[in-house]
Amino acid sequence: MHIILTIVSIIAVWIRGDHREWKKYYTTMQYIAIGNLTYNFLCASHWLWRLSPDIKWFNHTILEMAYTFIVFPFTALMFLSHYPENEGRWRVIRHYLFWIGLYVAIEFVLMVQGSILYKYGWSLGWSALFDCLMFPFLRLHFKKPLFTLIVSVPIAIFWLWLFEIPVYLPIEQR
Known part of the structure; x- marks a missing residue:
């Protein structure tokens, strides 16, 4: 499924012609990848969620790289390049939905x-809420x-706090 999503992302960006506008949205494509x-x-x-490879050679590292550098940036590209700028509030809401x-x-x-796979209290519901943000x-x-970068920092800190993610090692473990 992961390989299919990666390939579908590439094909969709190409067929829809979104690839022509990549320079316009490049920094936001980087933003999602860096996130x-x-x-x-x-x-x-x-980890709160972890993608499980479908195929042995498509290990976790390669899988995360595919999502980080292809699926998520291409999602941002498709989402932004078809954003209904001046088409009314209902069209914008439908686009988000x-x-x-x-x-x-x-x-x-x-x-x-x-x-x-989910762990430490994460679930599909939390993912849906995250997508809404x-x-x-x-x-x-x-x-x-x-x-956005400035506002993202306290929001990220909130998620870290909410799910009790340890971001430091005690001195004896260093």
Whole structure:
């Protein structure tokens, strides 16, 4: 399923023509990639969710790299390049609901297949809530990148606190 999602992301960006606008959205594509890298770094020993490879040679590291550098940035590209800028509030709400719903539906399938594992209280519900924050933050980052980076820090700290993620080692363990 993970390989299929990666390939579908590449094909969708190409067929929809979104690849032509990558420079316009590049910094937000980096923002989502850096966010995923940060999660993987901070939660390496205390992961809340972990993707389980479908194929042995497609190990966890390669799998995370595929999501970090292809699936998530291409999602940001597709989400932003078709954002209904001046088409009314209802179109904007539908756009958000589509992408949040798509992410939740895909994660539900991954969960049922055993391709995503949850730990330390994380669940599909928490992922859905996270998606409800992530997509507006992608748009906000595109419009106001510095502000978004500043606001992202306390939100990240809140998530770390909420799920009791240890971000330091006691002196005796160093």
